[in-house]
Amino acid sequence: MTTRRQILAGAGAAMAFGALGMPLVANAQSKKTVVLASMGPLTGNFDPTSHTTLGQGNFEKIVFSHLTRAPMEEGKTDILEPDLATSWQIIDEHTIEFKLREGVKFHDGKVFGAEDVKATFEYASDPSRPAASYYPGRVDVEVVDPLTVRIKTGKYGYPASTFWFVSSFLPILSADDVAKPDLLQQRPNGTNAFKYVKTEGDRSYLEANEEYFGGRPKIDEIVYAYVPDANTRVLGLMNGEYHIAERLEPEQYESLLSNNTVAVRKGLSTENKYLHFRCNKAPFDDPRIRLAAAHAIDRDQILELMGDAAVASSCFVSPMKFGYTEIENYPRYDPEASARLLEEAGFPGGAGLPQLEYITSIGFYPKTKEYGELIAAMMMEVGFDVQLTVLEPAAWEQAIYRGGDGQGAGHMCDVGWMTGSPEPDLVLRPNWHSGAALINGVSDPEIDASLDKERGTLDPAERLKVLASETFPLMAAKVPSFSLFSAVNFHGAAKNLKGVYYFPSGPIDLSKADFA
Amino acid sequence: MIFALDFFLRRMAQGLVIIVLVAMLIFTLLRVVPGDPVRTMLGPMASAEVAEQTAQKMGLRDPIPVQFAKYVGQVVTGDFGRSFVRSAQGASTGGSRGGATFDASNRAPVMGLILTAVPYSLLLAGLALGISLLISLPIGIAAGLKSGKWPDRLALYLSSIFVSLPNIWLALVLIFLVSVKGGLLPAIGYQNWTYAILPAFVLAIELSPVFIRSASVAVSSNMLEPYVAAGQIRGLSRARMILVHVLRNAMIPLLNVLGIQAIGLLLGSLFVIEYAFNYPGVGLLMINAVFQRDFPVIQAIAILACTLLVLVNILVDFAATNIDRRLQY
């Protein structure tokens, strides 16, 4: 017969078991660990050419090195520093040469050399790779000697100089891994300051690379934690659970300014936020309807709402990018023009339009839900019927990209685009060239032609002119996507954590960081 | 002991029927909601043909009863399948993926995900029950002993307030006051067991009214029983009478409440509170799974939660009959 005491003892045992299953509190004294609270989930596939997502991209930058490094400090965004390449020069219109660093090893022990650069460039620019649209086009790489490579674009008919800035963006993979795609997907194997160790749940662990060519980092371990809520990130930062929190809300930034243990920083990013229209689906397959929607949106109100987290920009790329300009004919707030366009398109006052689903995220970018409500309300004022769908980041990342059948969910989505190089084509081609059009599905021969022309223009000054006088005005007239503003990023970090470099494109460099 | 065996077998059989019914309900629900799970698994980049092939291969186009039968076959061997979206290491995945086929071996086994989360939830639940009993037993017993007097009124008003505090709001208020402003206790995530205190306290407040009420009712009705007066006439002190007999007898209804009401309540609220505190237990796993449409995780947790409830009920009934043989089933 069971007695009450036995039952209680059983319950006690269950709890003791529970306690045993807990991970022991890390012995923080002996090991310098930085816990980085990130807003972006990893994709579960460590092949850098398999995705265009921000979280995964930022994670990769901790493990992989690049040929060059683009710190993109405000005011001098076009400076490149050596990374795996020690020097580089343009040989002719279709050839660019990189001299490589000697004595670098991959985390798995393989010695780095020219064959790795060749394998990486040829693999990543292969049009069948999902992220191929990041790169200007296909390339052939010539191995001159074990530490010299030449990137050649002659066969594909566009200038090699387009790879100048992209060299700071493409993570260099081991040639052995490229040959074994399965292995490439399973774990990241780079040459940077930290090695990948393991992933447990939403936390990924990295440890210091003893043999890092820039010197062993002082931090022993990085825990890259996916924390899909800005509030959680900040509270965790304040109570010491996290050491760095990405993407604070502007109000959180304000209130943390006076905090004793937390330091905050803000900086203009390479990111613009876009309202993408699904251009291959009614009703936004009609440019007039897109323009009507753009004219209905009062961007001043959005900026007011965003506070310090945004700066006004009327262009398809951020002010940090080459070619940025205020576009003359960029759609302004004009409800009458909006009404007129709707009428022209056969939907006077919005009558006859279907209900439009507007997909946005929460916890990823600041205030997306708030300005989503604002945009929905403003569009409803001119007669659109808008339904806002707010998704958790991982679900949102699933929803925004077009599927294999070319169609995407909903009719509009809120997406930002942030890439680690001043090169504007990293934004323009993936988003608006019909060969990719990853989100909006636009397929417009005029836009394609203009993008190709801009890419093919060799002289920088001439290219600027083409962008400003042809490509951008054309896009502004057809608004396949409506750029809302340029984003300012806020980071919070423990005050005693020094030497961290925050790239304006999102990644965080901890190779020189240390706890004071 | 034949009684016990008979009791167990009968209740287990009933319980099994309930669990199968629940499993069927959840399973069907997940298959009639809009959205194709194949898309979730493959990512948006896979072509329509590949998606269709994968769906065929995984049996997702079979009739629902066939799928259910297969699933039950798996579950019986302890295999709850693999997550649609979590990588083998357990991370949430999102965004475009290059792989053209769904590679099950690169996805986390559901059971593993749950087992990692369970200890956290157990700690939280155990702590919540402990704190709750610590708050409510003294109040409830005092109210029962002094039925109709001020402790009784106090218990009544306290319970009314406790039961009227929305748990999510209480959680936020405590996070703000105790953790952010006061710096007294950590609140978000999990690093060591102190992270469980604040969420456990919120759960305890929610559970307390149930305990206070049943303790006070049990004690007060026992106090009216003839044996109390008889004992006192036989020279047992009132304190001894209460400690030894009244409280022991009052345990039975309390145990019942603990099993049937408290565990049910706890299980539901645990999910919400874990979410509010970003506490890495089963509840957070479940809510994230819902957001990410990770069906295998959702159905496994729902089925296990219901199994737990059914088992607890059986155990409570069994324990009650053993403490008090007068209760026969």
Next chain:
Amino acid sequence: MTGELASTASTAEVRAQRSLSATMFTNAWKTTEFRIGFFIFFGLIVLSIAGPSLLGVSPTKFSVAQKFMPPVGFGGDWSHILGTDQMGRDLFARSLIGLRNALIIGVTSVVGMFVVGSAIGMIAGYVGGWIELLLMRITDAQMAIPVIILAITILGLSRPTPVTIICVLILAGWPAYARTARSVMLSERRKEYVRAAKILGASNIRILLVHIAPNILPPIAFVAVLDVARMMIIEAILGFIGIGIQPPTPTFGTIIADGTKYLMNAWWITTVPGLLLTISLCGINLMGGALERARNKLLQGVS
């Protein structure tokens, strides 16, 4: 005359039952708790209906320039008595609309549970046999899934609208009512007047609706009242997670969730709806508690 006898017996019993429930309510009404609860509840209903228009401000109109205005007494002014939220919308007006939505969902879903549960319970008790067994097993199964888990699963995976939310709550809550209805049914159908009515040729439906149904209310009235409060909390939780009524319609849960980001610079965004919800729940729970004690006393008195 058997017929006449039977009918008088039945009316007498019905009257006894009716007066039982009347006594219960009268006794409850005599308590202070019930009155306090009732006045709070009644006051909030009036406020939620008339309030937003009396305030003269729109709950959904945003004016970004006026974001984060604190309540009166904390640096705010009378144009927005309880301050504004992150989009410059009036927090009091929004909370009142939130209250209205919570009340509508709470009351409608409980009425729904009562109707559905009673119908199933009575059918089970009346028909008996394997139908009863099946229905009661389904009840057991339903009771084994916590409401929240069921609601999160269904609403998280479909597009939540007020109608689907109410349906899910009914789906999750009917079993308790079905059980009570069945036990009332079992005890009542043996009684003299039911048999008499049957002999007289009254239809099954008539017997169920006219003679038996009214008896279900007294034992479960307090559960229903407490359930309204419970459903209001669940509605808030759903909104908090983001699977309740969708924006731009304000609900308690969504306002509270929006406010979590601004706890540090605008504490009032979560506090105002949270307090209002707590006060409403207090009112309802006080009433429910008083009803429960009145019922217990009555039943003790009867037996």
